[in-house]
Amino acid sequence: MANENSSQVLPRRRLGRNGPEVSALGLGCMGMSDFYGPSEDARSLEVLHHALDLGLNFLDTADMYGVGANERLLGRLLATRRDEVVLATKFGHVRAPDGTVLRIDGSPAYLRRACDASLERLGVEQIDLYYQHRVDPNVPIEETVGALAELVRAGKVRHIGLSEASAATIRRAAAVHPIAAVQTEYSLWSRDVEDEVLPACRELGIALVPYSPLGRGFLTGAIRSAEQLAPDDRRRIHPRFEGGNLDHNLALADALAALARERGHTPAQLALAWLLDQGPDIVPIPGTRSRARLEENAAAARIGLDAELRAAIAALLAAHPVAGTRYPAAQMAALNA
Numbered sequence: 001m002a003n004e005n006s007s008q009v010l011p012r013r014r015l016g017r018n019g020p021e022v023s024a025l026g027l028g029c030m031g032m033s034d035f036y037g038p039s040e041d042a043r044s045l046e047v048l049h050h051a052l053d054l055g056l057n058f059l060d061t062a063d064m065y066g067v068g069a070n071e072r073l074l075g076r077l078l079a080t081r082r083d084e085v086v087l088a089t090k091f092g093h094v095r096a097p098d099g100t101v102l103r104i105d106g107s108p109a110y111l112r113r114a115c116d117a118s119l120e121r122l123g124v125e126q127i128d129l130y131y132q133h134r135v136d137p138n139v140p141i142e143e144t145v146g147a148l149a150e151l152v153r154a155g156k157v158r159h160i161g162l163s164e165a166s167a168a169t170i171r172r173a174a175a176v177h178p179i180a181a182v183q184t185e186y187s188l189w190s191r192d193v194e195d196e197v198l199p200a201c202r203e204l205g206i207a208l209v210p211y212s213p214l215g216r217g218f219l220t221g222a223i224r225s226a227e228q229l230a231p232d233d234r235r236r237i238h239p240r241f242e243g244g245n246l247d248h249n250l251a252l253a254d255a256l257a258a259l260a261r262e263r264g265h266t267p268a269q270l271a272l273a274w275l276l277d278q279g280p281d282i283v284p285i286p287g288t289r290s291r292a293r294l295e296e297n298a299a300a301a302r303i304g305l306d307a308e309l310r311a312a313i314a315a316l317l318a319a320h321p322v323a324g325t326r327y328p329a330a331q332m333a334a335l336n337a
Contacts, residue, residue, distance in 0.1 A: 009055035019180035026058030028287035033066030037230030106136030108147030186210030239324035
């Protein structure tokens with residue numbers, strides 16, 4: 001299938017000093033198979049094809065999403081459009097067939113098996129960017145990255161990345177093999193990455209790939225109550241979506257919506273434009289199962305922020321601190337490792 005909108009190719013950014021060139025915005029595919037309530041593969045495939053038609057070529061998945069189902073879904077797209085995609089996937093979360101997370105495994109033996117399984121599900125010979133999904137505290141990062149480097153030499157992986165790693169871990173990893181990208185949550189309501197991780201990435205020439213750049217949908221203004229979410233939607237157990245925290249955080253969403261309206265944008269577009277404005281080494285990967293939302297998000301790549309708007313956003317953030325942690329306590333323990 002040819003690119004029907006080649007004239008609309010999005011601005012490009014590079015992942016790391018020698019990594020692939022990708023669209024300034026990517027597409028997080030997790031919600032097409034897991035965590036955010038029911039989904040339909042046919043509709044998701046339509047969105048995936050439309051993303052490529054818009055020039056959005058950076059697709060992000062993981063072996064844990066849908067216990068392999070998300071990789072198989074992308075495999076159906078890749079069967080006909082592999083050369084249009086910069087493909088990122090991840091390993092490390094070991095899940096039972098019913099979806100229960102059993103452990104984090106960064107051992108060389110496991111990651112080799114995980115890579116081969118991902119290649120088979122995706123139907124490709126090489127992964128463009130292979131992330132360690134979470135750092136395994138029981139395996140030295142040097143061993144994990146050393147094994148990943150072997151996969152690069154074997155031609156199974158082009159570039160390697162880390163997710164939710166601390167600045168110290170990133171530096172140790174980069175001493176073994178170049179790291180193209182670090183993925184972590186980063187948005188108007190999750191900015192702790194600015195303290196240590198982002199400076200470390202910039203010191204080492206590593207791109208930052210923010211996931212949940214719209215606060216898991218909250219910054220769009222569409223979520224007013226947890227009751228709007230499907231019964232099995234993982235956000236129901238996230239502290240920022242619970243009770244008084246959600247009520248408190250609505251003030252931030254409402255202020256963002258008001259500012260966006262003043263400038264003729266949607267809240268999602270302004271939130272993404274702010275992230276892109278933080279530097280040319282930032283490549284957010286908002287997720288969506290909607291063609292309309294995909295187009296809305298893609299338009300954010302062409303929004304420029306002036307000094308007045310930057311100051312207005314800074315004032316908004318200062319006035320509306322976020323209530324609640326990013327994840328429940330057990331998951332918080334695996335972050336910034």
